[in-house]
Amino acid sequence: MSIFEYNGSALVAMVGKNCFAIASDRRLGVQLQTIATDFQRIFKIHDKLYIGLSGLATDVQTLYQRLAFRHKLYQLREERDMKPETFASLVSALLYEKRFGPYFCQPVLAGLGDDNVPFICTMDCLGAKELAKDFVVSGTASESLYGACESMYKPNMEPEELFETISQALLSSVDRDCLSGWGGHVFVV
């Protein structure tokens, strides 16, 4: 079992019409044993920016604390919130700093930029950014999630329909993965 599969996770983010949705599973395990069924993987950076972190749970929590700290400092200095694109570059830089001893996390970012244009991106554990126009996935259930999203997604969905789509994609994918599941958290902005 690889280090990325130690705790188990599933994350997905989708773009809709002037909105985005980001969803995660709620299981925290230690290999095959389930420890918690209410683990939080998606965190709010500011009202229009959410980050989900999959992979090793300890790195999920540490990385979130470091990113929240950096964003709060930015808010104090610039007196405004960070744009999603800027934040993505920040996350990427933070991850690459640890190039030879990385955080075992794969982040998924979702936010609304200027004029409420939705923005989503994902990264590998070393900070390689991958921007997408439709959806991004991460975690132990990522292969199932790719399949589910590819078949269920359509562009320009309204928030209610986007919520249904992302929920069904998440639930059907985690059902085929032992290491993720136990419900889901969905954020629609």
Add this chain to the structure above:
Amino acid sequence: MKLDTSGLESFAPLSAPIDDLCPDLSAPPTFDLPRSADFDGFQKDAIQMVKPAKGTTTLAFIFKEGVMVAADSRASMGGYILGPGLYYVDSEGGRLKGTRFSVGSGSPYAYGVLDNGYRYDMSIEEAAELARRAIYHATFRDAASGGVASVYYVGPSGWKKLSGDDVGELHFRYYPVAPSPTEQEMSELSPA
């Protein structure tokens, strides 16, 4: 000391007469080997391949009325039931007689519930409920167990399947959710 080499003797006669009526009689016992350059490596890989295939929870126990057997649906049985007895048999040749066994990756969790609730004098319904609960608890904690909890009773007149419940449904039956006041409700989509 003269060594006893009788075990090394071949059973094939030195000059084998070709007899079409019973060709196997004169041929030495043989079996096919896989065509591989590295047979030891092949054997090792084969063993490694089946090692993870024990993700499951099964259990069986003897009680006053007979034998109760239960398993999740990701199962492959490791216990064999013989008359009023119960034997645990494994793929490495181990064989144990006993009254309570659980096998698989979820077995520690099943043992916890089974050992706690076990009494010899139980009715069939009580024993079935104990077996069901033990499997349910194992599927909760063990990621490699899940699906349907099947319970079978083995009595003097044979076996009978008692129940096959989805463990997701069992969860809400054992731990019902109290309806909480809703903070936000999604409105119904009006038909387009």
